[in-house]
Amino acid sequence: METEEEKWIKHYSSLHQILLVGEGDFSFSLSLALGFGTASNITASSLDSYGELIIKYKNANANLFALKFNGASILHEVDVKKMKLHPGLEKRKFDRIIYNFPHAGFHGKEHKPKVIKLHTNLVCEFFRNARDMLQENGEIHVSHKTTYPFNKWKIEDLASNYALELIECADFKIEDYPGYTNKKGAGSKCDEPFPLGKCSTFKFMLCTAGATKLARVRKRKLDLVTVKYQEIPIQIEHQPAALFDRGLPSCPFTFTNDMPLHNGLTRHSSIRNECRRIFGGYLNHVEQTFGRIGYDVRGSLNDALRLGFERYTCEVRGRPLSGYIDILEELRHLSVLRSEWLRQMLAILDMQR
Ligand SMILES: C[S@@+](CC[C@H](N)C(=O)[O-])C[C@H]1O[C@@H](n2cnc3c(N)ncnc32)[C@H](O)[C@@H]1O
Known part of the structure; x- marks a missing residue:
């Protein structure tokens, strides 16, 4: 029997069942798909509807087309706060659940406690849902800026409330994902990138005996x-x-x-x-x-x-x-x-x- 050749892109294997949430123009999902040479194990999702996406992001349509062509499952209107109940995800389990640069939109200065609360609430609800969608030994990955005021979110502490343990915090380098263009995702400049500066991929696993x-x-x-x-x-x-x-x-x-x-x-x-x-x-x-x-x-x-x-x-x-x-x-x-x-x-x- 012919076995599928495994390819790795940074932390991700072509054999992993991967769920991506909170995508912008889907360029991150596409970068993985092109690196693997297939998207058959990729489920990529956005909060936006298809109609909203193609208005917001100039490359969304082309990226979605290429993803589908390579065999990806695409879902829209997936809210991370209740995604485990989404009809397309309800019974699925994943090896990797990835949320790159979670952000609840622009609601004032980023250092204000009430703005931080909005973001951390989003991340908490994401963890609450994602933890129930993991395969055994599965991991949740959140890429996030680590400079002030974003370090105030205390991602690791938020995860620990959901019995998720930080297993690694790796530098995030955009050049590891050719073709990926990070997006602001909201407001009139939603299709523009935000400055990344120092950022990391926080990797979590469910607390198990091991x-x-x-x-x-x-x-x-x-x-x-x-x-x-x-x-x-x-x-x-x-x-x-x-x-x-x-x-x-x-x-x-x-x-x-x-x-x-x-x-x-x-x-x-x-x-x-x-x-x-x-x-x-x-x-x-x-x-x-x-x-x-x-x-x-x-x-x-x-x-x-x-x-x-x-x-x-x-x-x-x-x-x-x-x-x-x-x-x-x-x-x-x-x-x-x-x-x-x-x-x-x-x-x-x-x-x-
Ligand atoms: C800063 S943008 C990052 C977009 C993309 N992940 C990237 O790396 O370019 C934040 C993203 O979070 C998404 N988002 C905000 N609230 C969400 C929610 N409740 N469920 C799913 N996605 C959400 C937005 O739609 C936006 O795409």
Whole structure:
């Protein structure tokens, strides 16, 4: 039997059942469809009716045509506040539910509490509906600006009211989605883009035993690191006995031979070495920033790494391992940034002394 070839566009696989809500001119849905080479697993929706869409957005008609041509299901007048009852969605479950840049329209200055309340109410109602529409291990993705006053929405806290746990917050880069043009979506300039600035894709999963365990491990790690931070004078000089030089703790997971690889990576030794290299670099930076890491902290970091890896591979069959390496690379990069930031802070403090 011929199996469908899986394609990935950033966080999304052509094999995922994907629901997009609150679309503007449908260019994001179309970007995924063209990247996958098919839209047969895509359901794309808008609050606007078809008639409203083609008046509001100059490219809506062409984008909708291309989506349908590639096999997408298109729904209009889908209100995220009650979408689980929509006749076209009622009995469906999705691997990914995506709402890019939720916004309740222009009702005054964005920093005003009553305007923020309108937006957060929209997001809450979206979470309340979307959580019941997920497949097992499904994820809800909200892309959102992270600068003031949008950071006041506290997306993560809103989600936690619906037993949704933040599993990742990834930088949103528009260039990852060729052809996507973000839209204001309301008012006389609805077809114009809004400045994106710094923004992220917030990924949530329903709290399950696995996710909760992961959260507990994360919290324990944070608590321990916080205690260390308070107790240990920060040592910025290079530590000759850095963890990586002493040899790493043994790799916290094993790679089996049937794991699919791509990008020309040879099976397990190069991947294992890569993970150890990146994770080792990470631990080194933690040590250089906070002082020597205790055995318990290292253990919980290992737990977090193992659980994260298990979920990464279990979630989607055949997911490329190189994606996990990218995640580790990002972790190390963040760690490097944090060290650099601390170094600068100390230099400023030194100058003030
Ligand atoms: C800032 S625009 C973003 C549009 C599009 N997602 C994008 O990234 O270009 C906000 C979108 O939220 C939609 N929206 C507002 N309230 C909604 C609701 N109750 N249900 C569904 N969509 C809604 C608007 O129609 C608009 O398309």
